[in-house]
Amino acid sequence: MSEYDDAIRLEAGDDPSRRSGTFHEEWMIGNAVNGGLVMSTALTALGQHLAADPTETTQHVDPVVLSAYFMTASQPGPFTVTTEVMRCGRKLSTGQVTIHQAGDDGVPVERMRAIGSFGNLTDVDVQRQASPPDMPPPEQCVSADQAPPDFLANAKFLERLDLRLDPSTAGWALGMPSMRGVMRGWLRLRDGREPDTTLLMMALDALPPVAFDLGLFGWTPTLEFTGHIRRRPGPGWLQVVLGSQTLGGGMMEEDAAIWDSAGNLVAQSRQLCGVRVPR
Template identity: 45%
Template sequence: MVHSTPRAATGDPAHADPAAHEFDRDTALVPRGDATFDAVISGGWSVLGAVNGGYLKALLGRALSRTLPHPHPCTATAHYLSAPTPGPAVLRATVLRTGRTLSTGTVSLHQTGSDGAEVERVRMTATHGDLAALTDHVGTSATPPAVAPYDRCLALDAAGAPGALTDTPIVERLASRLDPDSVGWALGNPSGRGRMAGWFAFADGREPDPLSLLLVGDAMPPAAFDLGVVGWTPTVELTTHVRALPQPGPLCVVTATRNPAGGFLEEDAEIWDSAGRLVAQSRQLARMPRTAAG
């Protein structure tokens, strides 16, 4: 069960104070006009030398929050076309449709390649709405997962053997923790279930909001690690459904994979807030860690 105390819901990601927290500074945009934005990709959200896909997705999500008439991502699908590098980037957004309760757009991230030509790195299509305007009706059979309380879980940089999750910049930006049942892989004793459970939180105290939920589903150690396959797990496509405004406090996250095959795996994530509500779900297709797939 989720063991946190609910508080007031968080606000609009499009109007977050960019100076307040590192996540907001590192997803800050400078508008050029015509739904085009300049950004700087931070290397602080990297894993094993690769910029985290959830962070990139949040960067694109901020561009659409500033372009579409509705503030919150409800569903967003990103395709990772080539590997971004830390440094300058240009984001170009397009409005596809606007309606009374939902609006849809697409946004792409571009960088200058080694030959001086512009290269598209990531493209995302998303539908936005106003999560604060949703009805109070909840008819769900989903139940919060059994995860140890936050203070009984292990910090990411202390969860594994030396080098397992250390020297990974994204870890320094998070106060996330892993359930003791999810760290066997780091000790050479993976469970083989393909399941990872724990808590997500920002190290600087930033509270979760709809924009950060685009990061959370890709910010925990991959479920493949629990199969004993540890290494960089590049995301090919990542879809996130944001279901509600999250309450403040750590988010309970459970990820799982059931079908590693052909050098690829799917990873499903459930994200629960401190009030015990399922606030986001995600699924991604990723390549198997290079140690397994070659």
């Protein structure tokens, strides 16, 4: 079993709306479990609920959109995920997902709440899409393994990935951010597990924060995240681009796009992040 599949594995009980799992320390970034993995876990739970729902007859097997709010930072250890099917339509089925963990006093603490929709991405008819950026091939890019040791020590999550950054957007690692607010890279799982639609949601939140390219190296917690899955990805490398145009009031937006190995745009997202700007 892939490390990723093990990380999002869920156990179902008697209640079809409740499942349980365990977040692993190996998927932490900073002081929290990577938010992308948390969202992939939520989508897995909602997909399993829809598959078991007797009113769901339209074979909505692919996540299409997820809008998530992060209440508190997810920590290694057991969690409970609760799902609710809100609507089963012709094109989309929509539900709500919440993830809780026990706090220090044993009282459940809400980690994330999201609304997601599933559809069917078989043979998607695409009339228009953005083209992948021009960047060096993976073997000519900068491996995440070359990041500063103090950064890697707090980014166990990156050990699960094979991440190669475009050299033109990796200057921050040498103390020379470009100040353009751009991050580009190639991404795949280190154990060779091929991407699917659920993994795309994690990949949208897998690169170092674009704030690093603006010289802001503090924690940038995600406040709200909306991801769109546009197609099922082909096997091989994913090409990921992040960008930000607006910074102010202690917040910034981060836009992401992913193309698969065939050059198809397969996922997009926008998230609102908190950021600390030195005075």
